[in-house]
Amino acid sequence: MPLERVAGYLIPMAEKASVPVCVHYDHGLTYDKCIEAMDLGFTSIMYDCSTLGFEENLEKVGKMAEICHSRDVTIEGELGHVGDNEGAGKLEKPEDFYTDPDQAVRFVDNTKVDSLAVAVGNAHGDYKFPPRLDFERIKTIADLTGIPLVLHGGSGLSDDDFREAVKRGICKINIFTDIDKAGKAGLEKGINAGAATLTGLMEYEIGAMKEVVRKKIELFR
Ligand SMILES: [Zn+2]
Numbered sequence: 001m002p003l004e005r006v007a008g009y010l011i012p013m014a015e016k017a018s019v020p021v022c023v024h025y026d027h028g029l030t031y032d033k034c035i036e037a038m039d040l041g042f043t044s045i046m047y048d049c050s051t052l053g054f055e056e057n058l059e060k061v062g063k064m065a066e067i068c069h070s071r072d073v074t075i076e077g078e079l080g081h082v083g084d085n086e087g088a089g090k091l092e093k094p095e096d097f098y099t100d101p102d103q104a105v106r107f108v109d110n111t112k113v114d115s116l117a118v119a120v121g122n123a124h125g126d127y128k129f130p131p132r133l134d135f136e137r138i139k140t141i142a143d144l145t146g147i148p149l150v151l152h153g154g155s156g157l158s159d160d161d162f163r164e165a166v167k168r169g170i171c172k173i174n175i176f177t178d179i180d181k182a183g184k185a186g187l188e189k190g191i192n193a194g195a196a197t198l199t200g201l202m203e204y205e206i207g208a209m210k211e212v213v214r215k216k217i218e219l220f221r
Pocket residue numbers: 027082124152153174
């Protein structure tokens with residue numbers, strides 16, 4: 001869906017919400033897309049240059065942070081690289097892609113990002129192997145940088161993983177696959193309950209997704 005449509009649909013809902021809601025443009029991969037998101041009214045962006053080298057990531061995100069802050073928009077960077085699970089188990093030393101604490105300090109000090117996505121054993125999508133998060137690394141980076149840390153790839157982590165990660169300094173969690181799957185389970189439930197139309201099924205889907213989100217909000221405290 002074009003970004004313009006997403007913005008037109010979501011931003012008015014966020015503005016009407018009874019609690020403060022930010023509309024975040026996640027994994028912005030290009031300068032132009034991030035600017036477009038801000039022009040459309042997104043209140044937060046992620047500029048993801050994590051596949052580039054450290055210096056280039058720092059320079060590009062630093063420049064974007066200046067623009068964001070001049071427009072009262074918050075910015076998230078990523079250091080280390082949170083990959084997807086397609087490559088899981090194929091890496092000899094996955095730690096090579098983890099966020100380095102000393103680099104994190106330099107990155108945050110120089111770019112002035114408001115939050116930092118970290119690579120600590122997490123991955124996008126469905127985990128093929130039980131994930132093992134590096135909790136010590138989360139705490140070290142949180143203590144050294146003093147800014148909120150972001151955990152991508154939240155689907156498939158256990159409740160204990162979340163509690164521990166939050167305790168160690170994770171402040172924002174990106175989670176989609178688990179909510180997406182709940183939607184599918186809701187549809188199945190609706191079909192089994194005899195719902196005869198697509199519109200009849202939607203309440204089952206939305207209800208199931210809402211329930212997962214509600215539980216996660218409580219769990220993340
Ligand atoms: Zn992500």
